[in-house]
Amino acid sequence: MKTKLTVTIDEDLLPRAKRYARDRGVSLSELIESQLREVSGDRPGPSFATRWRGAFAPAGRSDPRYDALAKKYL
Secondary structure: OOOOOOOOOOOOHHHHHHHHHHHOOOOHHHHHHHHHHHHHOOOOOOOHHHHHOOOOOOOOOOOHHHHHHHHHHO
16 A cells, blocks of 8 residues: 655755656656665565466366356357
């Protein structure tokens, strides 16, 4: 869950920080959050697809689940 935070920075730094974020295609909030994650060592884990890749065996054509899905969607 996201929460609001008030941050006070030098007035000369703000335009440069906004320009830096805009040049990278992210919001200033996203930029600050990513930097805080980096310095705190809190890096996002692997994606859902990466975590589950190879964990499931596909249903074969002789599987009743395959027949049910084929009947429904084909």
